[in-house]
Amino acid sequence: MGMKYQKIMVAVDGSKEADWAFKKGIEIAKRNHASLILVHVIDTRSFAMIEAYDTVIGERAEKLxxxxxxxxxxxxEMAGMSDVKYVIDFGSPKIKIPRDLAKKHHIDLIICGATGMNVMERFFIGSVSEHITRYAPCDVLVVRTKKALE
Structure with a gap:
């Protein structure tokens, strides 16, 4: 791998941290003349019990x-990017992003937002950004906002 990134993946979930990661992703991609792949993994574990009562929840989550x-x-594209794609997948974001999607798309840099969870939540379930950092086959940039530093 050289000193320039060619394929940058930004993991987004609609949070403020993801917005900051997205904005940094655009700037880094523009500086490197890289392609940008936006990814959102719908965590099927979060609505497994609900789906028994509401069979269209998966479709709604995918539409959102x-x-x-x-x-x-x-x-x-309005910021000047010409090579932008996106991917929607289902499963655990912790596993899908670093182990499956990064490899499948030959990503050299993954950008994600820092977790908003507290220490106890991270202890029991771990953060997505922590897992991405640990298991990604490429560089990872975890973006923090002022809110995350408070």
Whole structure:
């Protein structure tokens, strides 16, 4: 791997931290003349019990993800990016992003927001950004906002 990134993946979930990661992703991609892949993994574990009562929840989650990613893609194109794609996947973001999607798309840099969880939540379930950092086959940039530092 050289000193320039060619394929940058930004993991987004609609949070403020993800917005900051997205904005940094655009700037880094522009500086490196890189392609930008936006990814959102719908965590199926979060609605497994609900789905027994509401069979269309997966479809709703996918539609919301598609609307969010279309919005991000439009913003990136308005900022001057020409090579922007997005991916929606289902499963555990902790596993899908670093182990599956990064490898499948030959990513050299993953950008994600820092966790908003407290210490106890991280102890029991771990943060997505922590898992991405640990298992990614490439460089990872974890973006923090002022809120995350308070």
């Amino acid at each position: 993800a598609q609307d969010m990613l279309e919005n991000y893609k439009e913003q990136a």
